[in-house]
Amino acid sequence: MSTAHIVPVRTYVAVWVTLLVLTLTTSWAASYDFGFLNTAIALGIAVTKASLVVIFFMGVRYNTPLTKVVVVAGFFWLFILFGLGMSDYMTRDWIGVPGR
Amino acid sequence: MADTTTGAATGHAMATHAPTGHGAHGHHPRLQHHFYSMEQQLEASTLGMWVFLVTEIMFFGGLFMAYIVYRTMYPLAWVESSRELNVLMGGTNTAVLICSSLTMVLAVRCAQVGSRKGLVTSLIATILLGSVFLVVKFFEYKAKFAHGLVPGPYWDPHAVAADGTLQRITLPFGSEIFFALYFIMTGIHAAHMIVGIGLMTVILVMSAKGRFSAEYYNPVEISGLYWHFVDIVWIFLFPLLYLLGYHLGNVG
Numbered sequence: 001m002s003t004a005h006i007v008p009v010r011t012y013v014a015v016w017v018t019l020l021v022l023t024l025t026t027s028w029a030a031s032y033d034f035g036f037l038n039t040a041i042a043l044g045i046a047v048t049k050a051s052l053v054v055i056f057f058m059g060v061r062y063n064t065p066l067t068k069v070v071v072v073a074g075f076f077w078l079f080i081l082f083g084l085g086m087s088d089y090m091t092r093d094w095i096g097v098p099g100r
Numbered sequence: 101m102a103d104t105t106t107g108a109a110t111g112h113a114m115a116t117h118a119p120t121g122h123g124a125h126g127h128h129p130r131l132q133h134h135f136y137s138m139e140q141q142l143e144a145s146t147l148g149m150w151v152f153l154v155t156e157i158m159f160f161g162g163l164f165m166a167y168i169v170y171r172t173m174y175p176l177a178w179v180e181s182s183r184e185l186n187v188l189m190g191g192t193n194t195a196v197l198i199c200s201s202l203t204m205v206l207a208v209r210c211a212q213v214g215s216r217k218g219l220v221t222s223l224i225a226t227i228l229l230g231s232v233f234l235v236v237k238f239f240e241y242k243a244k245f246a247h248g249l250v251p252g253p254y255w256d257p258h259a260v261a262a263d264g265t266l267q268r269i270t271l272p273f274g275s276e277i278f279f280a281l282y283f284i285m286t287g288i289h290a291a292h293m294i295v296g297i298g299l300m301t302v303i304l305v306m307s308a309k310g311r312f313s314a315e316y317y318n319p320v321e322i323s324g325l326y327w328h329f330v331d332i333v334w335i336f337l338f339p340l341l342y343l344l345g346y347h348l349g350n351v352g
Contacts, residue, residue: 006212008293016202020218023338027187030343038347050332057205058328067147074154078161085165089172 005062015056022049113333130316147323150352152328160333164284170281176276181271182344183351184238184249184257193236194334200229202333208324211317216310221322223304226327230297237290240303241283250283251276259351281319283340289337292330299323 026045056073060071063076105162128138135141173176210218248256257269261281303323306312318333 002290002352009206009209012202012205012209016198019198021193023198026339027191027314027346030339030346033347038344042343046336046339049335053201053328055331055334057201057331058325059208063146066142067143067150070147070154071148074150074157077154078322081158081161081165082168082229086168086172089169 005059007056007059007062011056015052019049019052128315130168136317144319145318146325149325153325156329159284163281164336164340165289167285169283170274170277174272174277177272177274177278179348181275181282182342182346183348184244184247184269184271184348185282185342186243187294187346187350188260188343189236189240190338194338195232195251196229196233197331197334200226200233201328203229204324204327208317208320211312211320212314214314216307216312219306219307219312223300223307227297227300228306230293230300230327232291234290234297237286243280244283249278249279255279283335285341289330289333292333296323296327296330299326300341 007020022040022045028046029041032038034041054071060068131138131141135144135289203222207219207222207226210216210222224243244250246260248258257271257275259269260268261267300323303320
């Protein structure tokens with residue numbers, strides 16, 4: 001027999017129900033005006049949903065440490081892209097250089 | 101990874117065998133000679149797939165970067181354009197993809213426990229749900245074309261009243277950029293869905309032929325990783341594109 005970690009079906013069903021509930025929650029929350037918090041709530045729920053998919057459905061929880069490092073590094077590099085990208089665009093008009 | 105050290109001795113012994121006569125010398129016929137064990141082979145497949153998925157993260161990441169930059173430049177256009185998208189259709193598609201991720205993970209589980217029937221059924225369900233997503237997407241695109249919401253020379257946002265008359269809509273400057281990103285991001289996502297459905301069809305045929313077992317199901321596992329990744333992209337696209345102006349009322 002394979003030594004693969006066999007996850008009980010009820011775990012997958014529980015994750016699936018949670019994802020559907022979170023989808024309804026994010027739609028419901030977006031129907032109210034919370035100002036800038038709307039984006040924070042939407043992203044918070046999206047990150048939670050994505051994490052559930054990565055950890056349980058993609059089974060990273062049961063993967064080797066090396067695979068986990070690669071996964072985390074992938075998302076970490078994404079934040080480097082966003083961080084450096086926005087630190088450029090958001091600071092362009094700090095100094096009045098023509099043509100920026 | 102525990103067997104990397106313990107498997108070294110047997111692995112070395114295997115390497116001395118001629119590459120012919122699989123199955124005759126006590127290892128699984130699907131185990132390639134450069135791996136010590138089936139577990140290590142699966143770990144290597146999973147790691148390799150994740151390295152590819154990291155490149156996919158960066159690929160979509162560039163588009164999300166563009167989204168962030170233009171949203172900070174044209175916040176009003178983003179909110180007003182978002183109201184033109186159909187939240188019901190987008191939300192339905194989110195649920196459809198989440199369901200397809202469940203059937204996908206059940207397909208992998210069926211493979212792990214050696215249930216060929218369960219595997220085939222789950223894969224068919226996954227393919228059907230993926231197709232439902234694309235059909236809904238087709239009708240969404242059709243409505244956007246009908247309402248002149250395609251950026252470029254035919255950009256002409258309008259609504260059609262009940263009596264058939266056209267009502268021009270004035271969207272803020274920057275709305276064409278929103279819709280350009282909408283079509284590129286959802287379009288590339290849809291292209292990934294089409295590739296995923298193609299992959300699943302191949303896996304389905306292999307499954308029906310009995311090519312997988314509890315010991316060997318690596319193609320099912322890594323195709324599943326791809327499918328879940330495409331689901332994750334949509335999990336972000338839905339709130340970021342559809343829900344921005346939902347509190348002001350949905351008109352799409």
